[in-house]
Amino acid sequence: MRKKKLRNRYTEVYALGQHICMSAHKARRIIDQIRGRSYEQTLMILELMPYRACYPIFKLIYSAAANASHNMGFDKTSLVISKALVNEGPTVKKLKPRARGRSYPIRRPTCHITIVLRDISLYEDSIYGYRDSMMCLNKNAWINTNTNMTYHDTYKRGGLWLWDKK
Template sequence: MATNTREKTKRIAENKDKRPYATARHIRMSPYKVRRALALIRGKSVNEAVALLEYATVISAEPVKKVVLSAAANAEHNFGMDRGDLIVAEAYADQGPTLKRMNPVSKGRAHAILKRTSHITVVLDVKSK
């Protein structure tokens, strides 16, 4: 049984994605809003993506910019890549846990308020020449 476990662990390690990435979890913003900023940068170079997010009017540009810069720093530090050669290969926002709050209304009733959170992931790759 231990042999099978070791082989399975080895297979998982071989198939693991070796591209630099960064993740921000539990961002207090709806994933719908975050996806608007991610659509702007997908496929762009890192420098261009940061410049776009710097002047974007979408509210979610700031946390997305932080994740892109973090992924670029991970690429430089952990993989020894040059920041000028990197592009945003994948960028997606998943839904995190939802904070549930209640708004009291007439006749003793209450309406639900859903405060959504996001998990933002940015994966970088080397620009193909």
């Protein structure tokens, strides 16, 4: 068990963004879409999504990839988002002046975002193989090793199969 932790330490690179002014719920909506995807695919998704949370997440992923290429010498084309976390940060509290000398409290939520990238080129020649390392990366999709197809979580409502709401 100890060897696995040491090996992951040298194959994973992370970037941490703290005190980002948005609620954790809005940031998780974006993070759930990109978890387990490749670096290049993630950048395309984030550029096309219309949410305000995409820009700080885009900057964090770009920073984590720069850390991987500069500090560890990894190739950006073989990077995969292995872990993406959003935690709640401290709430900034302000007072807004109102009529008749009263004040109105304003609460600005913040969040901490952690992006972890893994180099999958190191896992292609291992005993477990590329597909086994990818199977544990994404919780919302699983890969069938015989047909190399990805199946997403679906649910049935009114006779129609719909995608999972995330």
